[in-house]
Amino acid sequence: MQLQNDLLLKAARGEEVERTPVWLMRQAGRILPEYRAVRNSVSGFIELAQTPELAAEVTIQPVDILKVDAAIIFSDILVIPEAMGLPYEMVEKRGPWFPNTVGAVSDLKKLRVADGVDDLSYVIEAIKITKRELGGRVPLIGFAGAPWTIFSYMVEGSGSKTFSKARAMLYNQAEMSVQLLEMITESTINYLKAQIAAGADLIQLFDSWAGILPPDHYEQFSLKYISQICDAIQEVPVTVFAKGAFFAREQMGRLDCETIGLDWNMEIAESRKLIGESKTLQGNLDPAALYGSDREVEQATKRMLDQFKGSRHIANLGHGVYPDIDPEKVKIFVETVKSYTQQ
Ligand code: CP3
Numbered sequence: 001m002q003l004q005n006d007l008l009l010k011a012a013r014g015e016e017v018e019r020t021p022v023w024l025m026r027q028a029g030r031i032l033p034e035y036r037a038v039r040n041s042v043s044g045f046i047e048l049a050q051t052p053e054l055a056a057e058v059t060i061q062p063v064d065i066l067k068v069d070a071a072i073i074f075s076d077i078l079v080i081p082e083a084m085g086l087p088y089e090m091v092e093k094r095g096p097w098f099p100n101t102v103g104a105v106s107d108l109k110k111l112r113v114a115d116g117v118d119d120l121s122y123v124i125e126a127i128k129i130t131k132r133e134l135g136g137r138v139p140l141i142g143f144a145g146a147p148w149t150i151f152s153y154m155v156e157g158s159g160s161k162t163f164s165k166a167r168a169m170l171y172n173q174a175e176m177s178v179q180l181l182e183m184i185t186e187s188t189i190n191y192l193k194a195q196i197a198a199g200a201d202l203i204q205l206f207d208s209w210a211g212i213l214p215p216d217h218y219e220q221f222s223l224k225y226i227s228q229i230c231d232a233i234q235e236v237p238v239t240v241f242a243k244g245a246f247f248a249r250e251q252m253g254r255l256d257c258e259t260i261g262l263d264w265n266m267e268i269a270e271s272r273k274l275i276g277e278s279k280t281l282q283g284n285l286d287p288a289a290l291y292g293s294d295r296e297v298e299q300a301t302k303r304m305l306d307q308f309k310g311s312r313h314i315a316n317l318g319h320g321v322y323p324d325i326d327p328e329k330v331k332i333f334v335e336t337v338k339s340y341t342q343q
Pocket residue numbers: 024025026027028029030039045072073074075076077078090094095096143159206208320
């Protein structure tokens with residue numbers, strides 16, 4: 001189906017756009033009362049994510065309510081461990097929790113490489129329904145976690161301040177770490193290909209825990225696998241968002257992807273210099289800027305846009321929108337980007 005608004009895809013490919021496209025990481029869910037109403041009609045996050053009609057409904061909410069230029073499919077990065085044989089639970093107010101984790105080779109033997117179509121059919125079905133219901137209004141973003149971030153959860157079993165179990169494994173059990181990272185990479189490629197076949201127009205990889213690795217480990221245990229995924233996905237534009245990986249920006253400029261996401265610690269001009277002119281940059285307003293007054297949100301957004309001016313850019317925050325942000329502030333952010341004129 002022909003897209004009525006393809007600004008995101010054009011900007012990703014470096015084509016001329018009449019204005020900068022805008023969307024927000026974690027726009028589906030979290031901040032909208034309309035989302036909470038749907039979520040309260042089921043047992044919780046996991047049932048919602050596994051009910052394709054409802055997942056499609058909450059995917060489209062931000063397009064209707066916040067007027068963003070893209071939808072992102074409602075799911076989670078942790079569906080991959082589950083599809084590999086490691087189920088998770090979402091504990092209210094605390095986040096994800098895995099009853100079983102990977103600590104030894106015997107644990108690895110119980111896992112399998114996920115097949116994107118069969119093991120994750122509920123996400124694939126949600127993408128098909130969403131595409132139909134969007135009717136070409138805006139592109140649909142598919143996503144997955146980067147292998148290192150998924151590895152961290154599978155070893156640690158939950159979020160962590162230090163991820164010391166996962167990082168210890170890179171030193172103590174390097175061979176097994178590589179085996180697990182390879183299994184995750186293969187599963188992720190299968191999954192992303194299935195998302196694209198179902199209609200995803202662009203793919204984003206989230207490496208949320210990039211920033212806890214030293215540069216040499218980041219290259220060896222994370223970028224290597226991100227690079228394999230980028231090489232495998234040629235059908236649609238790919239965005240790589242590696243939070244905290246300021247030290248790897250130059251290498252990221254050499255990935256076979258269209259867009260690099262910047263977090264809010266990454267200085268814009270310096271990032272452009274390190275990454276080069278051949279990529280679109282996405283980001284990077286401080287998510288906390290949306291706690292400001294209406295006028296402050298508008299000014300902070302304009303300052304960010306001024307710094308990206310004249311170069312390939314997709315407007316976003318520097319990380320996911322925080323759960324307690326007033327949706328009205330998000331609307332001001334979106335509206336400011338839309339009405340900003342390039343001089
Ligand atoms: O962007 C979107 O809105 C699409 C949906 C999406 C979710 N999670 C839904 C979700 C996406 C892209 C994610 C990615 C994700 N999940 C990441 C990478 C992005 C990032 O923020 O760094 C990570 C690290 C996770 C793992 C995860 N899932 C955590 C740590 C938590 C708990 C805390 C939190 O972030 O809300 C989740 C739960 C989760 N994933 C919720 C939603 C809407 C909240 C669950 C609820 O409704 O109570």
